[in-house]
Every structure is written in C-alpha cells, then in structure tokens.
Amino acid sequence: MTSLASPAADQTAGTRNSLILVVYTAAIFVSALLLFSVQPLFTKMVLPRLGGSPAVWSVAMVFFQTLLLAGYAYAHFLMQLRNRIVPVVAHLLLLVVAILTLPLSIANSWGEPPTSGYALWLLGLFVVSIGLPFFALAANNPLLQAWFVRTGHPAAPDPYFLYASSNIGSFLALLSYPLLIEPIFSLRMQNLIWTAGYGLLIVLIAACGLLLWRAPAQLSIELQAEESDAPPPSWLLRARWIFLAAVPSGLLIAVTAHISTDVAAAPLLWVLPLSLYLLTWVLVFQSRPLLPHAWMLALQPLAIAGIVVLLAVGGEQNLFLTLGGHLLCFFLIAMACHGELARTRPAARYLTGFYVALSFGGMVGGLFAGLVAPFTFSWVAEYPILLALAALCRPAQKSERLPSVTRWYWLVLAAIAIALIVPGETTGAVTAYLQEHRVWVAGVVGVFAALLALLLNVERWKIFATVVVALVLIRLYPADDGRVETVRSFFGVHKIVVTSHGQYHVLMHGTTIHGAQKYQNDDGSPVTGRPEPITYYHKDGGIGRAITAVRERKGAPLKVAVIGVGAGTLTCAAEPGESWKFFEIDQTMVDTASDPKYFSYIKNCAPDFKPVIGDARLTFAKEPDGIYDLIIVDAYSSDAIPIHLATEEAMAIYKAKLAPQGAVVMHVSNRHLALESVVVGIADANDLKSWVYNEDSGRDDEYIFPTDVVVSARDDADVGNLASSDKWTETEPTEGERVWTDDYSNILGAVYRRLRDGE
Template sequence: MNDSNRPKNFLTQALPVLVIAAVPLAAFLAFAIQPIMGKRLLPIYGGTSGTWLGCMVYFQFALLLGYSWAAWLVRKTPLFQMTATMVLAVIAVATFHLPSAETAEAAGIGRVVWRLAFASLPAMVLLFSTSPLLTGWLRRRGEEVPYYLYALSNAGSLIALLLYPFVIETSLGLNDQSSFWHGGLLLPAAGLATAGYIFKHTTTAAAQEAPEPVEALAPGTVVLWLFLSAATCVGMLGATYHLTAEIGSSPIAWVGPFGVYLFSFMVTFSGRWRRWMTMTSIVVLALSLTLFMVVKGFTAVTVNGSTAWCLLLLTASGSFLGNALLHSLRPAQRFERFYLVLAAGGVLGGLLSSTVIPSIFNRPIEFELASVALLAAGIVWLTGRREPSVVLVIATVLVIPVLGVGIHQAHRESVDNGNLRHTRDLYGHIMVKTDNRSVVLSSDTTTHGSQLTMDAAARRRPTLYFTESTGIGRVLEKLHASRPAMNVGVIGLGSGTLAAYARTGDTYDFFDIDPKSIRVAQENFTYIVDARATGARINLIQRDGRKALDDAKTNYDIIVIDAFTGDGVPSHLLTREAMGIYTRRLNSKDGMLIVHASSRYSHFYPVVEATARSLNLAAIAVHTEIKKDVTEPGKERDWDPTPTDYIIISKPEQTKDLITWFPDEEDNGRVKHTVNTVTSPLVNSQLIWTDDRNAAIDVLELGRFLTD
C-alpha cells in the first residue's frame, strides 16, 4: 500500500464512526435542554400545561431552522461548510443562557417562543442541523441515503427524555444542568468540524461539486408528508395536554407521549419495519380509539391510570402508523426536502395544537382528530390506493364526518349536562355547569369550586374543599373570632369561594395569573359580589401570586396557596425561596401560611414540611372527610366537605394550639379530622425544594397513578 494513502484511508474509515457518535450526541443534547428550558419557563407563565405546548412549538421551529440551515449549507464548498459551522458553534456557545425567571407575565405562545429563541436559538440550530448535515456529506461521498441516522438521532433524543425526570432532574439543580449542557455543546461542534475536515480531504473534487440529484415526486407527495407529520405531532401533543392537565405540567408528564413519539421514529426508520407492523398499528389504533371514545366520550376525558395507558397506546399506534407511512413514502435521493417537510409538519402540528384548534374548539379535541386522520390515511393505504394525492383526499374526506360528530356530541353534552360556559386558552380548559341546586367550576379533570343556588343564605355558604369543617375553614373561623378585621392573601381564585368568609372590614386579595378565571368568578358566581355587599374589600389581581406578593406592601394574617394546574400545585409556589417571600408578607406575631394540598396522585406534605423546617417553621397536615356511614344516598348534605388536605405552616410555638383546633370528630361525629406532624429533629435535605432543584417525582405517587 502507498504510504501516502494511509492517512486518507484512516480518515475515510473514521468518518462513519464519527458520524455514528456525533448524531445521537447532538440529539441527546437537543432534547435534554427542552425540559431544562421548559422548567425555567414554568414559573414565568404560572406553571401551565400550555407552557409546554409553547416550548414544543419553539423546538419544532428550531428543528425546521436547523434542517433548513443544513439543506442550504450542504450545497456550499467543504471549506465554507467548516467555516460556517465553526462560526455558528462559537455563537451558540457564547450566547446560550437560561431565561431569567425574575419577571412573571401573562402566557402566550409568542412570548414563550421569543424567550426561548433569545436564550438558545443558535445552539438549537447547531444541534438540529448535525444529522442532516452529516447525512449530506455521506451522500456526497456516493453512499446511499443513510436513513438509519434518523433512527439513531431519535434514539439519542429518547434517551435524554427518559433520563431527565428520573436521573438528571433528581440529581442536579437547573444551574448545574445548564452548566453541564453548556460544556457538552462543545462536543458536537468539534465533531462537526472534524467531520467536515475529513469530508474535505477524502472526497474527490468531482463528488464535492456534483449537482444535486433530480428525483421526480408524485403529485401530492410533499403535501402528504406534511399531513402525516403534522397529524402525528398533534396526536402526541393532545395526549400530553391530557396528562399535564391531570398530574401537572412537569417533565415526568411530558416524557411519556413524547418518548413514544420518538421511539416510533427510531423503529420505523431503523430498516426493520415490516408491512404487517403497519397493519397491526391500524388495527390497534382503530380498536383503542373506539374503546376510548365509547368509554370516555368524544370530548370529556378524565385521566387516571387506565386512561393514561390508553392515551399512550393511542399515541404509540398513531405515531407508528404515521411514521411507517412516511417511511414508505421516503425519497431515494431528496432526503433534504423530506427532512425539511417533516420538520415543517412538526411546526404546523404545534401551531394547530397550541393556537388554531383551541381558538375553534373550546374543548380539547385535537387528540381525537389526529387519531382519526391517521386512521383514515392508514385504511386508504391498506386498500392498496397508495397514490399520495388519493390518500390525502380520502383521509380528509373521512375526517369531516367524525369532526361533525364531535361537534354535535360536544353540543349535546353541553345541553345534557347544563353547561353554562366553556373557555380554553394557554392556561387550560375551564367549564361551568349548573343544575337546580348549584353551579360548579372545573378545569379539565379537576373541580375547583361550586356554589349553592337554592337561596341567598345557601349562596353565601362555602362548599367542597372550603367548608367550615376543612382546614382552611377552621383556621379562618378561629382567627375571625379573635380579631376585628383580617388581611387575607389568596393565590388562586377558582370560583372565589373563600370570599364567603369575608366580613365587614376584612380585606381579601386574590391573585390569579389567568384572566379568564377572574371573568368566570365574577360572571358565573356571586361570592365576590356578596362579600363586597357585606362591606368587605375584595381585590382581584391578575398576576402570578408569588411575584405579586414579593412586590406587595401589605402584611397578611393568612396567606393561602390554592393554585392548581391539574391535580398538582405549581412547583415554583412551594420552593424555599417562595416560602421566604410568603413569610416576609405575614404578620410577624402569628401569621400563617396555608397550602391546599388535596390531590389524587401527589403527596405534598413531606416536601412542604422539609422546606418549611429549613426556614425554622413548622408544618402540620390536616385531612378532613365525612365518615363513610353518612355518605349513603339520602344522608349527604350540600355543604358537606369533600375529602380535603391542607398543610398549615406557622411558627413552631403555634403548633400545639393549632392541633387542638382539629378534634378527631366534630358535627356530632359526622366529620373526621386526621392531623399529621413530624417529630424527627432531622430534616431530609433531599426533600427541600428550591428554585434551582425541585422534581415532580418527589411528590408524585406514580405507581398509584399508573394502576388506578
């Protein structure tokens, strides 16, 4: 062998190895940063599920820009490609930072996208361009289009998503996560530069300057790529919405649907997908969608463990079907256009889920629409009509009747259930129902408040989680009896039920970041109006409660945390820094912080207690419920409390008296209280939540949720 050829041969053999290492690494970093950035944004926008949808729109948009950059760059000379990549890498490393969480503001897709773009766009373009750029270089060397790299890229993404909630989030704070990620960004940048050098020195000039291959595409093919990509994305985001509405917006809720979505890419583009697998996906999607709609209804979805598994099964079968059809339609040569259209479909799907569909439908219906669209496309494919234009037209036609049925069913549910109001925005879905005895407020799967309507006296009576027998009711009545007037701050408005406790001279400040919640409380419930009529001062403040209290000049006798997203409290309201803000706004003598912690699948007391004790405070947990023998039909009362949990935080010397406020039984044995305290002098530092380190897995009873 000629010695002069040895370095060249070595570089030729090294390129595939470098590519196989760089592609999953870049994908890992690209998807590891998504939950990091999402967590940083949650406090800014009130911890809503819509914030994650906004993040998804941004990252899909960044993916499109990355693919566009690669498609443009791969046509340039190798020297230009290396230079441009290095310049982009320097800009990416120099400009990346976590968005500041110092300023809370009203949520909006545009605001979310802008904050993320300002903090990370060059870095995301660099990472997302890695796979298509390396694919282009391999293609210029005369190799077949390596679609397996697409599977490899999604494998790296999937690993990042799985590791984040169970390992990364629990082990490192956000700042450390960001630092490690920032350092890791140097690796794919160096890998790209090295690969570009190898490409330049191992590829003939003719290959480098070869014109792009011309490949005829059937009419409608590009549109069908876009349709299938958007439909799978909408289905995944629809499932994510339902899960975050139940267990709160956090990485552990995001990872399921998104992980299944990525896994489907990995499998279908691995080269091992077979036709029978596509047929199986069609059958599973059809059966699970039918069962889901029959059992749960077309628009009313209550998520529990069994429903969550069904959602993931639907997401999996829909994603496998959509991506299998995309794999069967992939071009032999024009890979760059194919990748671009898939990325554009992701952007379109994100926009449909976050803005278009919510503006048309006041209920979360996108998941069902996407499933039906994919099923229709699969059935057409199964019949043998593979022409893209035919598949697209027939799939669209088949969706229209289902869409009509959905609209009709939604209207019928509204009429049958006495629905007064449905509204939906980035903060979620709010529904107000009425019957001949009450008005009820719920959002997605959680009831937030109700009001009796039989007469004026009934209207003034607190209900559900806020009755006189509950933790908050007992505390307010005890304090009202000992002082002429009170200042009360409440984070979270709901139906405004706590205003029922306000008396002449009292001031109640309600903080809520969601403008529609304020409208609903004023227009559909009378707690606020009735309280003002008694001479109480009721202030409704549209701001994030934590930030508003930090800026406030008022001192409060009680601060109540009653802000729920789904079945959980936003984590930024329960951190050590947040509690520090609250305690500074409490009356120094005997002020109390009360956290409403009723939840089906989350147990907040250990975290709240440890965090409170780190500030030299004490916390007791109070559970209130009606005894089982008085919950039989005919024995219940409209003002009986719902099973309710409150955590009362105060100075340690107040604890002994507080416990006496909650006897084991009251109301002639009808109501039962259970009080929990921690007597150990040691504080579990791993349970202390801070702005930098808090993990949903600390409070979520995942096993219970998945088996419910």
C-alpha cells in the same frame, strides 16, 4: 504487489468506514440529547416567571418545532453548495458563536410577563434567551446526514438510519430528565452539564468535518453519479409529506392537552406523549423495522375507533386505563403516519429537502394545536379534528371490496345527517335515544369506520366522513350531564357543570373539582342569603379550621392574602371589617367566578372584588413586608402544581409578608403528588414550624371534601388552639428528603410517595 496491497487497502478503508460510522452516530446522538434535554431544563428556568401550565409545554413545543424548521432550511441551503469545506466551516463558526452565549439564562432585557398574550411573550422569551444555540443544534441532524452521504461510506445511499440514532438520543433525553437528571442535579449543575455537552458536540462535529474533508473525493462523485437518475420528488408528494408530518405533530400537542385537561393534569404526563412520538421515529427509520408498516396501517383504523370510544365514555371510568388507551392509540396513529413518510422517503440527494418538508409539517401541526386552537375553541376541539384528519393519512386505495355496496355510502351518510339535523316528527325520539345511548351509538359509528377500512378497503375520504359523524355525535351529546359551558385560556380548560335539578354549580378542571356552590336545597327551594363555602373550604375542613384558629388568636379583624381565586369560595370566608386580597394569574378564572350565572360567592360576599392579576410569585413579592395575619396558597391548577410557589425561596417571600404572629396555609390536596413533606421542608428551611391536617369529611355527596393542609408559623402561639388540636399534627422535616428550591425540585419523588402511601 497488487495482491499484497489490496488487503492493506481494504483494511484501511474498513477502518475509515468504521470510524466515520462511530463519529457521525455519536455526533448525531449527542446533538439530539442536547436538543431535547434543553426543553425541560429551560422551561423549568422560566417557571418562577410563569405558572406551571400545560400550555407552557405546548408553546415550548411550538418554539422548538419552528426553530427546527429554520435549522433544517439552513442545512438545506448549505448543502446546495458543491464545495465540501464551506458548509463545515460555516456551521462550526455558528456553533462557536452559539456556545459563547452559554450557560443558558433568561435574557436580562426580558421583563415580567404581561397580563395577557402569554403565548407570544413566552415565544419571545425563548427566542431571545436560547434561540441561537437551539438553532445551531436544530441544523445538525440533516446536515450531518448530508455530510455522511458525501463521505462515500457504504451506507451513504440510505443514511436515514442515522435519523433513528437522533431520535434515540431525543427519547433518552426526555426519559432521563425526570428519572435521573432532575432528582440528582440542581438546575445550575444541569445548566453547566448541558454547556459542557455543547462543547463536546462541537468537537464531535469538527471531527465529522475532518473525516468528510479527508474522504476520497472520487467516492462522493461516484455516489452522486449513481443518484443522478433519481427523479426529484413531485410537489404533490412534498405536500403529502407535510400533511403526514403535521397530523401526528398536532396530535402530540392535542393528546397532551386532552389528558391534562379532560382526564388528569398529573405531572410527567406531558412527557409521555412526546416520548412515544419520538419512539415512532426511531422505529420507522430502522433498517429492519421492529413493527412492520403493514401492521401499523391495519391497526390505525382501530386506534382511531378506540379514541372515539374513549372520548364517548369520558375520563372518569378508570384513570390509568383511559390514559393508557389514549397514549396507545396515539402511538399507533403516529406509527402509521411516520411509517408512510419512511416508505415514501426520497433518494439521499434529496435528504435535506425531505427534512425541511417534515419540519414544516411539524411546525404547522404544532401551531394549529398549540396556538391557533386554544384561541379559537373553548374546548379541546383540536383533538377530534386531528383525529379525523388522521384517517386521510392512509395511503390511497386502488380498489374497494364490494363496490356495489360502498357506492351507496355517501347517499346513506347524507340521509343520516339530514335525519339528525333537520327538525321533524322523529327528531325528539332520535334525540332522546341518542342522549340515553350516546356511548354505544358513537362507539358503533367509530368501530364501523374501522371495519370500512379493514374489511371493505374503502377510500380514506369515506373513513374520514364516518369518523366525523361519530365525533359530532360525541360533541352534540357530551358525557358531562348538565354541562353549562367550557372556559378556555392559556392556563387550561375549565368546565362549569350544573348537577341534577340544578342543585349545585361545579367548577371542574379535567376530573378534578375546584369549587362548587349550592344553589338549591334538598327540597328544591332556592338557597338564599350568604353562600356557605363548601368543597375544600368548608368551615370544618382544614382551611376553614386554620382561618378560625388564626382569627381567634388575634381577636380582631384579619388581614389576609389569598393566592388563587377558583370559584371565589374564599371570599365568603371573610368576616365584616376584615381585609382580604386575592392574587390570580388567569383573568378568565376571575371573569368566571365573578359571573353570577356561574357562581355568586363574589357577588354576595365581595361585590368590590379587585384581584391582582399576574403570577403570584412576582406580584405578591411586591406587597409590603410584615402586614398579613394569614397567607393562603391555593393556586394549584388541577393536579399540576406551579412548582415555583412551593420552594424555599417562595416560602421566604411568604414569611417576609407575614405580620409578627402570622401564619401560612398551603392547600396540598392532590391525587398524584404527596406534597405535605415538601411544604414542611421549605418551611423548616425558613425557620418555621408546620402542622399537617388530613381528614376525610365523609360528606362527598354534599360537596364537602377531605383536605390536606399544612399550616406554617414561627411559634405555636401564632396558630392558636390549632397547635394543641388532635386533628393537627406538628410535623418535622423528613430525614434525607432534599428541600425544594428554585434550583432543585423532584416531582418524581412526590409521585413515588403518593404511590407508596397508597392514597
């Protein structure tokens, strides 16, 4: 009888184990999918209340990392209970309460954003609106893994492979949103699908709880007995886990800020670093890692050196090569850090505590890079700081090669520092040499740090110090010739650059110029009188021609609204007797444009300048209807556009504020997005005609740039001679192209059109 019963019992156990594996994997996967798809979904819902800024993404990351810690701590607390049923019932009740708050929506009690303190306001908005459902989701990964351990499954002693499943779900959620979900579904439909997914998740977690409840208690007891001899992790090891999690988490936000500030603020770039970050978690927690940890540790110093070289060279050389370099190096550094976490992970009984340490480190890194650094530094200082700290993520070295040589390292480094800092006869010569050869010097120092690690196996503190020297050299001798100052706010980092001999003052965001003013003539004499608008705002450009056409059509002083201040250039496009009102979301931008040491447009042309501060979608909507002859929308921060200012609903607001024969001018010059058809579409949806201007001035050396402009109005007569000009093309909506609304937009489509057109 025994021999006949054993195969049946084995078959039953095998079926049960297979079912446990499938259900738990599916639950963790769906939970992660929901966890990370909610970020772009809800952030997009917030956009009509706050401009599209990389900082919105950073603050969202801080919120999610903080709630992740709270969820992990809650899971850790539940799993301290010996009873197997209480955690299941408690968590299911939490999920049921959370689903009652769905579909997702912005809390009615949350008013308009303030004129300052955007980060704290945004954090509060996230907490009140989606805090509970996200908190419940955040607890699922460690909680389900801990339940899995108690099922007695053969893989229970090492359940960390389920963490890979979680991160695969997160990875797919991020990639699928811009590629599939956003182009196909409206925001309302996305919300409903997400809510349905939440309901499915509750069913899957209930099934996980049922499988845990039905699992033979003896199996779980035997597993706990096997692990009873496993020593608890020391507090030093826990601190190491926190540090190893904090550095790549902070680097994630720092590299995102860097590539969207100092390289190119192109849309979708914010998703790429996070996708790579999640991919590293998938790879390091595989049962058989595809990329061995030893390889990653060997490549990590080279990655650090690579970023040092990239920072020294700057972002203007080759856009895609620079972006690819930063992302590849970030990936290798994160792989090394997360690989160390995977290598030092504890026994399954300490699983939840391990995840609490990881999430705490992630929160610390996110807080530093996402909130502390932007308010502390006027430039993206968090990137080099975290890069240097990445050197300390390497494991401790037991012995160095050639110790007779490396023991002199600190003395040599101190001598170099003294030579660079303390004034002396050679200081001038050294400074001149470094200014001329800054890229080579900083690059060589960075590469030297990598060689110290790979060839001499030196301790991590020496690598750290060498990297610091290289980064200090880059900061002391920046790539931007004549940089005057950097100005940082919640909405980004702007640079005010003085060109050779002080001829031009230039306002830059990353590699994009947002305004410039000529201060000296070609013969070196100072420019006097009323400043001439240049860059995109020259009188012969699209914006200048549109202003002239509407002015001639009216034959009287204009009443104009301008969304976006920039360097204040358009204040000098106004003529005596005209009323021009400006709307700007960033107070620091107003302060910069109003400071005569940077730009004097406002001082000379609008000394009583008093712009309306706040998101123009909200502030401009409060203006009286039917009063403006011309509305100029020029609010794009670098190449990252505030989508909510380019939708059918936004155009409806502009139209309502127009005088009977008024026109809307939208500046759509963009290196990464083709937006002309978007504006034509939203104008047509509001029964407006559109004319498109695309012309290269051929005068870039004079800071007069080509512009892409769309003018929309009710009738041909409203835009005067512009309608008959051969420089303007009346354009119909593109057949089959869906109109952008607050409920739908397709950034990827705009990127594709720009690539297709080869511009």
